[in-house]
Amino acid sequence: MATANTMDYNAMDEGEFRRMLRGFIAAECPPHLIDQARRVRWHEAKDWVLKLSAKGWLAPAWPVEHGGMGLNVEKMLAYHDEFDSAGVARHPDIGIVMLGMLLVRFGTDAQKAHYLPRILSGQDIWCQGYSEPGAGSDLASLRTSAVLDGDHWVINGQKIWTTLAQDSTDIFVLVRTDPAAKKQRGISFLLARMDTPGITVRPIETLAGDAEFCEVFFDDVRVPKDNIVGAVNDGWTMAKALLGFERLTHGSPKFAQMALQRLAALARELGVFREPAFAETYARLALDVADLTATYARFAETLKSGGALGPEISVLKLWGPDLYQRISEVMIETAGEHGVTLGPSTIGGAVFDPLGYYFLSRPTTIYGGSNEIQRNILAKTLLGMPG
Structure with a gap:
């Protein structure tokens, strides 16, 4: 369970803040996560993620009211600098750096109440369903579809280059919900559990021999109607916001x-x-x-x-x-x-x-x-x- 932050880290002296981080990393970070020249898997990072969560340090950019540290830019840069200087590997953090911030901005109160605590506690590990074989850099050309059937969206299609999908419990996916609309105007943003019937994951081995990326197939996958973030056919707004977070991260x-x-x-x-x-x-x-x-x-x-x-x-x-x-x-x-x-x-x-x-x-x-x-x-x- 994530710990709520009661300390105002932004009021701390930067030197004191850095020493606090440095001491925790030195004492608690597992040696196998130091100076890794590859993306680490969830089973390798889980214990470390749960330590950060228990400390209330897993989501430095999130507002305090949602379980984050609420760091200003100076402290944020110091936070990352200390972790990077120590050589701490990046853990599977798409739920933290991408979806979490998107839900804070666009999610309903019910979505925030349900998903944000589960991300912080390590219960939900997210992956990103954006790119397709025919829609990579030209993302607006995506063809994965979702059709409303009663209280569920039915998803059919394929995503590719999905990072660590094999380790993920959930996926956020861009789908075409209005094929007659212009490319950007007929897209919606849906959330789905990876164990939903009809989802198949196929790992892709990289040049380095790691299965960092995956293909994800959707065959009549049914997800609840309320799993949409934002309005129907307004997914491009979500996509642009998330790509902004992603480009900041990358x-x-x-x-x-x-x-x-x-x-x-x-x-x-x-x-x-x-x-x-x-x-x-x-x-x-x-x-x-x-x-x-x-x-x-x-x-x-x-x-x-x-x-x-x-x-x-x-x-x-x-x-x-x-x-x-x-x-x-x-x-x-x-x-x-x-x-x-x-x-x-x-x-x-x-x-x-x-x-x-x-x-x-x-x-x-x-x-x-x-x-x-x-x-x-x-x-x-x-x-x-x-x-």
Whole structure:
């Protein structure tokens, strides 16, 4: 059961706040979740998630009245910086960083009362049913349908690249509820239990050998009529809001920060900071990470103050994953022969997985809206260029 927060973390001195987080992480975070160069599964992260939940620290961005920490931007950045500096792996958190914030903003009182506590307690683990084989970056072309039949929606179709669907208890899914309407206007946002009859999950193995993504098939899947978030055929509003949260998440500096920290540790073990070429490369990457962090803080402040994330959020989605990939490439080059070894290797007196970081960074420029699509958004909406 999640613990309600009674402490005003925003009133704390930042140094005290950081020391509090650092001490808890050092004492409680399982060693197997430190410096993982892959996405961890629910069974690996469950105990840690429940510890964070019991502490009231699982949802730093959520309002206090909904069980979150209610952190302002400065404390939010400090929170993520401490977890990332310690090398804590990202746990299955789609319910926290995506659906939870969406329900806070658009959900009914009944939906908030039912789902938010279950997310915080670890009872419900969510996955995202957006992309389809014929509707990836062009999400509005989705064809998965939902037809109202009495008190239930009947869903038919397929989703793909669904992260950790095999570990999830629930899925939020975009469906077409009015095939005659224009693409964006006939879409609705539904919630479904993964054990509902008619749902089939098929894992997809990645280049790194992990089953991080899945296909999800819907065959006459019946979900209650009240499982819709927002109005019927207004799912695109939900989608845009959630994509804003997602692009903020995917553009977060934490991925680049963690990779940069591992690169620095690797460089110290190999003694390459003495080499001028590497020192210059590292300095440029560190400055880029600092700039990304400052830009992220601006967008996070807009979101936390109740503002909407406009098309300019695509800058963050472009920049963060690209920087993450560039750091992973330097890590491979720096590691030399160990850079082409699959799995952890002992280099000097420490263990590193350069190829793991490289593989983990590859899809970041594709998911959440490919970088090519983000450039088109910026060109059309901010620069006024023809589509």
